[in-house]
Each structure stands twice: as structure tokens, then as C-alpha cells.
Amino acid sequence: MSDQAVAVNRGGPTDKTLRIDAWWVEPAVTVGMLSTFLIYTTWAALVNEHYYVAPYLSPFYSPCLSTSCAHVTLGLFDWPLSPAILILWAPAGFRLTCYYYRKAYYRSFWMSPPACAVRDGHAQYSGETRFPLLMQNLHRYFFYAATLVVLFLWWDALLAFRFPTTDGGSEFGLGLGTLVLIANAAFLSLYSFSCHSCRHLCGGGLDVLSQSPLRLKLWRQVSRLNENHMLFAWISLVGVMLTDVYVRFISMGYISDVRFF
Amino acid sequence: MASEFTMRVWRGDLSGGEFKDYRVEAQEGMVVLDVIHTIQATQAPDLAVRWNCKAGKCGSCSAEINGKPRLLCMTRMNLFEPGETITISPIKTFPLLRDLVTDVSFNYEKAKKIPALKLKAKEADGTRRMYQDDVDRVQEFHKCIECFLCQDVCHVIRDHEDNKPEFAGPRSFVRLASLEMHPLDEEDRREFLKGDAGLGYCNITKCCTEVCPEGIHITDNAIIPLKERVVDAYYDPVVWLMNKLTGK
Numbered sequence: 001m002s003d004q005a006v007a008v009n010r011g012g013p014t015d016k017t018l019r020i021d022a023w024w025v026e027p028a029v030t031v032g033m034l035s036t037f038l039i040y041t042t043w044a045a046l047v048n049e050h051y052y053v054a055p056y057l058s059p060f061y062s063p064c065l066s067t068s069c070a071h072v073t074l075g076l077f078d079w080p081l082s083p084a085i086l087i088l089w090a091p092a093g094f095r096l097t098c099y100y101y102r103k104a105y106y107r108s109f110w111m112s113p114p115a116c117a118v119r120d121g122h123a124q125y126s127g128e129t130r131f132p133l134l135m136q137n138l139h140r141y142f143f144y145a146a147t148l149v150v151l152f153l154w155w156d157a158l159l160a161f162r163f164p165t166t167d168g169g170s171e172f173g174l175g176l177g178t179l180v181l182i183a184n185a186a187f188l189s190l191y192s193f194s195c196h197s198c199r200h201l202c203g204g205g206l207d208v209l210s211q212s213p214l215r216l217k218l219w220r221q222v223s224r225l226n227e228n229h230m231l232f233a234w235i236s237l238v239g240v241m242l243t244d245v246y247v248r249f250i251s252m253g254y255i256s257d258v259r260f261f
Numbered sequence: 262m263a264s265e266f267t268m269r270v271w272r273g274d275l276s277g278g279e280f281k282d283y284r285v286e287a288q289e290g291m292v293v294l295d296v297i298h299t300i301q302a303t304q305a306p307d308l309a310v311r312w313n314c315k316a317g318k319c320g321s322c323s324a325e326i327n328g329k330p331r332l333l334c335m336t337r338m339n340l341f342e343p344g345e346t347i348t349i350s351p352i353k354t355f356p357l358l359r360d361l362v363t364d365v366s367f368n369y370e371k372a373k374k375i376p377a378l379k380l381k382a383k384e385a386d387g388t389r390r391m392y393q394d395d396v397d398r399v400q401e402f403h404k405c406i407e408c409f410l411c412q413d414v415c416h417v418i419r420d421h422e423d424n425k426p427e428f429a430g431p432r433s434f435v436r437l438a439s440l441e442m443h444p445l446d447e448e449d450r451r452e453f454l455k456g457d458a459g460l461g462y463c464n465i466t467k468c469c470t471e472v473c474p475e476g477i478h479i480t481d482n483a484i485i486p487l488k489e490r491v492v493d494a495y496y497d498p499v500v501w502l503m504n505k506l507t508g509k
Contacts, residue, residue, distance in 0.1 A: 008422050011275040011357030013350050018328030020348075099485050102465045113416040116468035117328055117353075120420035127417060127462035134461070137488075137496035196481070200489035208444045210392040226481065 194225035320408030
């Protein structure tokens with residue numbers, strides 16, 4: 001039978017789905033989680049205040065590239081709007097084009113399909129063959145940019161050991177915020193380096209891995225991380241939001257940081 | 262201990278059909294295929310079902326059980342509560358022949374179009390060598406039993422008949438990955454993947470991986486690595502520039 005000869009009337013049941021389990025729970029939870037994150041992040045990025053309390057910088061504002069920042073990382077120029085806008089495109093683009101999140105939002109927001117063996121919510125479908133979804137192929141470039149941001153987050157975590165003193169100097173210390181910033185950088189690193197594009201770049205693109213022992217080793221390590229990419233995606237998503245909340249609440253005076261020494 | 266179930270089985274062909282209920286007693290250790298055979302033996306001798314090995318290795322008895330694509334022979338009856346009504350329908354993506362049997366020749370037509378293995382030249386001593394490190398990756402793909410459950414669940418063709426000419430489906434991508442990543446192969450299938458195979462239609466919703474009875478990580482280990490290879494060839498401006506500069 002040729003491709004064209006496949007009958008349009010296939011016979012069999014025509015129900016939207018015959019599944020009797022709660023298939024709708026997963027997309028509903030995903031919509032709730034991602035919507036909460038999107039709304040909070042947009043607000044936190046635009047509000048342009050309470051993102052720094054020494055020595056903690058919110059990850060939504062790192063690296064701070066404007067000379068008008070409350071804590072300048074690299075003062076490249078003066079930027080009149082929120083400095084978060086200058087950098088958030090990188091992690092946002094990385095998550096938007098991420099192979100895991102694509103699954104999550106195609107299913108939950110676009111219903112294409114809402115769940116396995118449940119009818120697609122659209123009459124026509126062209127997948128990622130046309131603009132704008134063709135741009136998903138630029139994922140690796142967002143990976144490069146997001147990795148740079150993660151490096152700055154590790155720098156911020158190091159700076160979080162340097163507490164200001166009353167005489168205007170600084171001293172070495174450890175606060176709960178230091179641990180929060182370290183955990184945030186660690187989870188974001190796990191998410192970034194478990195990425196499918198990273199796996200490809202490390203060695204997945206080679207047919208004969210045995211001739212490149214270093215890349216083989218790297219590919220194996222990233223492959224192991226990649227098995228938990230979905231887990232890291234969610235933990236780091238919630239983690240980065242909670243890190244901002246922690247810094248913001250201290251800055252606003254709602255809570256006090258716990259100082260261990 | 263025996264338990265009684267109501268089996269709602271699809272009966273019909275391309276001209277029409279309906280679900281029919283059969284009350285069946287399932288003995289301990291039975292799988293759904295055993296119950297279907299009991300119905301054949303005691304109540305409906307004309308019930309059509311395709312099966313062969315009864316061990317999850319031939320890929321013949323693919324069907325949808327309570328709406329989920331599964332192998333009849335690998336679904337144990339103790340997954341269900343005694344007295345439960347269990348719905349058995351044919352796989353939806355392919356034309357029905359009769360009852361639970363569909364025409365899966367679409368998949369064989371797609372397989373014929375896949376560019377075959379093109380071996381590299383032999384080494385100086387007249388042999389070809391490959392190492393376990395290189396073979397490990399493609400061995401996973403050889404576990405495929407061609408049950409076509411991944412093809413059945415893929416919404417690109419399940420819900421969009423018009424995409425069938427342009428889209429090869431997850432089973433084909435597993436085959437393509439096994440060839441494209443083969444350490445002794447020198448054929449470049451990236452143009453085929455982007456064009457005839459329609460890899461861009463896949464939106465990574467992972468249903469193929471979820472239903473694979475062999476546990477092949479179809480999306481993570483076959484489809485996404487193939488997509489990345491297509492990006493190398495067609496969508497990466499830096500690779501494109503490097504190739505231009507180096508004359509590749």
C-alpha cells in the first residue's frame with residue numbers, strides 16, 4: 001500500500017480518547033506551575049527594586065550590567081529600565097526552546113496532544129517545520145548564553161560569603177542566604193549541563209566516540225545527567241523563584257537572614 | 262483465584278462496528294491476550310486478533326487497552342480490579358481490517374525508503390573494526406520489536422491523516438538513528454531526515470517513549486540526537502560558516 005493509499009476512514013472507535021485514568025492531571029498541574037512562574041518572574045523582573053541585600057543578589061538580576069544597578073556586576077552602560085531585562089532573555093530562551101519544556105507546554109498549553117492517546121486539540125498540524133516553531137532549532141545558542149549566566153550565579157554565590165561590616169569593610173561569613181544562592185547555582189548548573197544540546201556537543205554528534213576518549217567520557221557523564229533533565233528542570237525552576245523570594249523578603253524586611261558565623 | 266471481568270471488545274471492519282461486552286472469568290496469572298483467546302474459544306469464534314509469540318517479542322498483538330496502546334500479551338489481568346470493565350480496541354492510527362487487526366503496511370512502506378547502511382572502506386588488513394564503546398549506543402535501537410505502538414500513539418499521524426505522506430514516525434527514527442550513529446556507516450541521512458522523513462513534525466511530546474514495551478528511550482536517544490544532527494547541517498550558522506571556511 002502506498003502512503004497516499006492509506007484510507008482516511010480507518011474504522012474503529014472515533015472517541016476523543018478511551019482512556020479512563022486522570023490523564024488531565026499532568027497538563028493541569030503543568031499549566032498551574034508554569035503560569036505561576038511566568039507571572040511571578042515577569043513581575044519580579046519589571047519591579048526593579050528589592051533585588052539586592054548585601055551580600056545577596058537575586059538571580060533574576062544577575063549579572064547586573066547597568067551602571068544604575070543596586071549591585072553592579074559589570075557596569076557596561078546606563079540602562080533606564082529594569083536591568084533584569086538585559087539578561088533574562090537568555091535563561092528564558094533556554095527554557096522556552098528546551099526539549100523537556102517543549103513537551104511540557106506543547107501538551108499542557110497547546111494541547112498538541114494534551115496527553116498520550118488523547119486527541120490533538122488542533123485540526124491542522126505542522127510541528128516544528130515552519131516559523132516561528134522552526135526557531136526551536138536555535139536551542140544550542142540559548143544554552144551557550146544561559147551557561148554564561150550560570151557562571152555569574154556561581155560568582156554571586158562566592159560573593160555571598162563576604163558580609164559587610166559596620167566600619168564599611170567586609171568579613172568572611174556564612175548565612176542561610178549563602179546556602180540558598182549556592183543551591184540555586186548548583187540546580188541551575190545541573191539543569192544546564194544535562195541539556196540535550198550539551199549532550200550532542202559533548203560527543204553525541206560523533207559516530208566513532210572511541211577515537212575521542214575525552215568526548216566519550218564527557219558524553220557519558222552528560223548522558224547520565226540527561227536522564228534526570230526533567231527533574232532538574234522543575235527543581236531549578238522552583239529554586240530560582242524561591243531564591244528571588246528569599247532575597248526580596250530580606251530586602252523588604254519581612255524576614256531576617258540566618259547567620260551561621 | 263479466578264475473577265470475573267467484562268471485556269468491551271471492538272467488533273467490526275472499515276464499513277462500521279461497535280463495542281460488544283463479554284463476561285469472562287480470568288484465572289490467576291492470565292494476561293489480556295489469554296482472556297481474548299478465552300472469548301474466542303467460548304463466545305466469539307470469529308473474533309479477529311493478531312498474535313504470535315505471547316512473550317512480548319514478536320510485536321503482533323498491539324492494541325489499545327482502556328485507551329492506552331499496549332501489547333495484549335504483556336498486560337496482566339491483575340492490573341485491573343475484579344469486576345472491572347476493560348475496553349479493548351484496535352490501534353487507531355492504521356486502517357482496520359477486522360475487529361482488533363489493522364493494516365500496518367504503512368510502516369513497511371516507510372522502512373523501504375530509509376537509506377541503507379553504506380559501509381566504510383576496509384582497513385589495510387582487509388577488515389573493518391568497531392569498538393564496544395561505539396556499538397553500545399546503537400544496540401538499544403536493535404531491541405525494537407516493530408509492534409508499532411510508537412507509531413500508533415504519535416499524534417502527528419494518529420490525529421492528522423494528511424501528515425502520513427510527509428512523516429516517517431518514531432519507529433522509522435529509531436531505525437534511522439541505528440544507521441546514522443553506526444560506527445561503520447558513511448551515509449549522510451540528514452537531508453532525508455529533514456525532508457522525506459519529516460523529522461521537524463515531531464514536537465517531542467515523548468508519547469512514543471512512554472508506550473515502548475522494550476523501554477527504548479526513543480525521544481531522548483534517537484529523535485533528539487537526530488534533530489541535533491539536522492541542526493548541525495541546516496540551522497547552525499556557526500557550523501555553516503565553519504564548513505564554508507574549511508570547504509566542507
